[in-house]
Amino acid sequence: MIKTENNKAWFLVLPVFLLVAFSAVIPLMTVVNYSVQDILDPNTAFFVGAEWYREVLRDPRLHDSLLRQFIYSFSVLAIEIPLGIGVALMMPTKGRMASLCLILLAIPLLIPWNVVGTIWQIFGRADIGLMGWALNSLGVDYNYAANPGDAWATVLLMDVWHWTSLVALLCYSGLRAIPEAFYQAAEIDRASRWAVFRYIQLPRLKSVLVIAVLLRFMDSFMIYTEPFVLTGGGPGSSTTFLSQTLVTMAIGQFDIGPAAAFSLIYFLIVLLVSWLFFTTITHMDKSK
Amino acid sequence: MAEIQLSSLAHSYHVKPSASGDYAIRHMNHVWHKGGAYALLGPSGCGKSTLLNIISGLLQPSQGDVLFDGVRVNEMTPRERNIAQVFQFPVVYDSMTVYDNLAFPLRNAGTPKAKLQAKVLEVAEILELQNVLYNKARNLTADEKQKVSMGRGLVRDDVSAILFDEPLTVIDPHLKWKLRRKLKQIHEQFNLTMIYVTHDQLEASTFADKIAVMYGGQIVQFGTPRELFEAPNHTFVGYFIGSPGMNLVSVSRCAGGVTFDGIDLPLSDRLNQYLASLQTENIKIGIRPEFVQLAGSEMDDALPCDVQHIEDLGTYKIVTLKLGEQIFKARLDEDHAVPQGRAWVSFPRQWLMIYVDEFLVEEQAL
Numbered sequence: 071m072i073k074t075e076n077n078k079a080w081f082l083v084l085p086v087f088l089l090v091a092f093s094a095v096i097p098l099m100t101v102v103n104y105s106v107q108d109i110l111d112p113n114t115a116f117f118v119g120a121e122w123y124r125e126v127l128r129d130p131r132l133h134d135s136l137l138r139q140f141i142y143s144f145s146v147l148a149i150e151i152p153l154g155i156g157v158a159l160m161m162p163t164k165g166r167m168a169s170l171c172l173i174l175l176a177i178p179l180l181i182p183w184n185v186v187g188t189i190w191q192i193f194g195r196a197d198i199g200l201m202g203w204a205l206n207s208l209g210v211d212y213n214y215a216a217n218p219g220d221a222w223a224t225v226l227l228m229d230v231w232h233w234t235s236l237v238a239l240l241c242y243s244g245l246r247a248i249p250e251a252f253y254q255a256a257e258i259d260r261a262s263r264w265a266v267f268r269y270i271q272l273p274r275l276k277s278v279l280v281i282a283v284l285l286r287f288m289d290s291f292m293i294y295t296e297p298f299v300l301t302g303g304g305p306g307s308s309t310t311f312l313s314q315t316l317v318t319m320a321i322g323q324f325d326i327g328p329a330a331a332f333s334l335i336y337f338l339i340v341l342l343v344s345w346l347f348f349t350t351i352t353h354m355d356k357s358k
Numbered sequence: 359m360a361e362i363q364l365s366s367l368a369h370s371y372h373v374k375p376s377a378s379g380d381y382a383i384r385h386m387n388h389v390w391h392k393g394g395a396y397a398l399l400g401p402s403g404c405g406k407s408t409l410l411n412i413i414s415g416l417l418q419p420s421q422g423d424v425l426f427d428g429v430r431v432n433e434m435t436p437r438e439r440n441i442a443q444v445f446q447f448p449v450v451y452d453s454m455t456v457y458d459n460l461a462f463p464l465r466n467a468g469t470p471k472a473k474l475q476a477k478v479l480e481v482a483e484i485l486e487l488q489n490v491l492y493n494k495a496r497n498l499t500a501d502e503k504q505k506v507s508m509g510r511g512l513v514r515d516d517v518s519a520i521l522f523d524e525p526l527t528v529i530d531p532h533l534k535w536k537l538r539r540k541l542k543q544i545h546e547q548f549n550l551t552m553i554y555v556t557h558d559q560l561e562a563s564t565f566a567d568k569i570a571v572m573y574g575g576q577i578v579q580f581g582t583p584r585e586l587f588e589a590p591n592h593t594f595v596g597y598f599i600g601s602p603g604m605n606l607v608s609v610s611r612c613a614g615g616v617t618f619d620g621i622d623l624p625l626s627d628r629l630n631q632y633l634a635s636l637q638t639e640n641i642k643i644g645i646r647p648e649f650v651q652l653a654g655s656e657m658d659d660a661l662p663c664d665v666q667h668i669e670d671l672g673t674y675k676i677v678t679l680k681l682g683e684q685i686f687k688a689r690l691d692e693d694h695a696v697p698q699g700r701a702w703v704s705f706p707r708q709w710l711m712i713y714v715d716e717f718l719v720e721e722q723a724l
Contacts, residue, residue, distance in 0.1 A: 254416050255449040259463040259510055260437040269462070273453035 104330035122331035132332065134307070135315040139291060142311060146229050146290040147283060153230065154237025154282065155275070161242055175235040187299025190228040214301060218308035221301045225309050228296055233289070237282045244278035245271060280351045284344055291340055312336055359551050360426040360518040362390040362413060367422035369408055375420070382408040384575040386422070390519070390553060395545045397562035398555045400572035401598065406555045409572070410521050413553070414443045426518055442511035443521040447528060448503035452496035456487055459495050460509045481509045484540060500528045512544060519551035526561065538564055559599050571595045587646070593716045596644045602676060604644045605686045616641060619682025621661060623705070629712060632724050642713040649709035650688035652677060654697035660704040668696055679703055
């Protein structure tokens with residue numbers, strides 16, 4: 071094969087190179103830059119090496135919110151994934167009802183985050199909110215502004231309400247892609263409903279479930295707006311998750327250095343856990 | 359095992375069928391006897407698969423009944439009917455191993471472990487799947503997948519019947535023949551009722567004792583391969599079975615027989631009387647190319663014709679003749695001399711079939 075040497079071709083890559091540089095690399099490098107310096111004012115900065123990283127990693131406030139964040143994200147996955155699969159399985163497959171269900175499921179996905187927070191903020195209020203008032207009338211002592219347990223339940227419920235649709239829609243499309251022949255064969259083979267799910271539907275949902283799990287993990291791990299609107303991170307700091315802690319640090323206290331170090335650690339955690347999920351699910355039952 | 363009876367069966371995929379063309383299956387009465395090996399032969403789209411799905415219970419017939427040993431099973435699921443079916447394209451449970459695939463129908467029925475293992479190994483051996491038995495089914499070749507699909511039907515020895523829906527479509531030709539032999543052996547060994555759907559006449563006649571030929575949503579003839587060949591009950595059977603198919607020519611009545619293009623063919627008085635009593639103008643004669651007699655010189659009862667074309671297929675020759683304005687094919691053995699240009703053709707009376715409205719008129723039955 072004759073290899074043509076033409077270095078001018080590299081100029082064609084330039085637009086992409088610039089785009090990626092300005093959209094991703096330069097902002098990221100700025101953060102890296104901040105994370106290793108102590109910046110006193112625009113003209114005074116000292117190189118501090120890994121000091122901010124050490125400080126951030128020892129900060130008990132961050133440990134707490136990281137733990138809360140993990141518990142929250144795993145709860146979200148534990149509820150939304152099975153629930154989404156369940157909803158998808160129960161949805162009608164054709165006719166007007168199918169379209170209606172799709173529209174109803176899509177509605178929560180169209181609502182802006184802060185509006186979702188506001189909806190539940192009002193809906194859950196014990197004095198004027200329908201849910202809060204109804205629960206209290208039934209004798210349940212419910213108050214998300216005062217009780218950490220109630221606050222957690224409300225934040226979780228809100229996320230489930232907002233995002234289970236996404237999982238359900240993904241699974242629904244996955245289920246529709248299974249050829250009718252598989253169900254016929256299963257019926258001939260006398261498979262129970264559970265066996266059909268376990269051996270036909272679930273294996274064929276794997277690829278959409280990878281996407282669902284990753285999306286829901288990343289999104290819930292970065293959650294900010296909804297709990298901020300609903301509880302402001304309270305009561306106390308019971309619903310203060312990682313991004314809110316980060317925002318408080320960066321903007322509230324203007325600790326740019328530690329905040330930058332923290333951002334990078336945050337980013338690496340999301341990356342690592344997503345990678346773990348991805349490899350675990352895709353390598354499941356691939357023994358031979 | 360069961361005797362499967364179809365009674366006044368009809369099926370339409372339309373919600374409100376009006377014309378007869380809306381029906382995939384039209385008014386069918388048929389019995390599949392216990393322990394028989396049957397083929398259901400017909401062109402694509404004639405309703406074969408529909409019929410199979412109705413027998414297995416995947417589909418509810420619009421009209422009529424399906425009876426197993428005299429019991430109506432219309433509303434029963436395939437599980438309740440205890441029927442096995444193998445589909446045209448392989449269906450394997452790809453997250454399972456081959457072993458688990460074969461064991462699946464038995465596990466679902468709660469078969470004891472010892473029996474299950476013995477049965478799975480037996481079927482794996484018959485189908486030569488031992489080497490891949492513990493591999494995941496998703497990594498198999500198309501051939502192997504179809505063997506697994508078939509195996510899932512064959513592991514069940516208590517079934518009412520096993521239905522095969524063109525199971526060898528995706529299989530390599532040399533393996534096809536082998537698998538067909540295997541199925542035949544299995545049939546002889548276990549004496550199961552088997553119905554084998556195909557559009558390949560060779561496949562049908564090697565597998566089955568009796569063949570049902572389906573056309574336009576009906577079974578037009580049910581008989582041994584020999585019966586289908588020698589006395590096709592319907593012009594379609596004549597055309598579809600045999601290679602090349604039967605010579606069929608439209609004729610009209612004349613004094614003492616039938617005629618086409620000025621050529622008269624005398625018939626018996628009984629036949630002539632019968633034909634005269636009918637209203638229809640749809641009369642055809644049919645003769646197999648194998649039974650057309652050809653000579654190079656004038657003979658008694660022979661008609662002069664033109665030899666248009668000769669195809670030499672090695673062991674036999676196919677000669678295209680023009681008689682009147684009609685084209686006939688004759689099949690001659692390789693050692694038979696082939697006349698050139700002008701020839702004399704005759705149709706032995708015993709092999710000349712008369713079709714009225716596409717159905718055979720049997721002289722003995724008149």
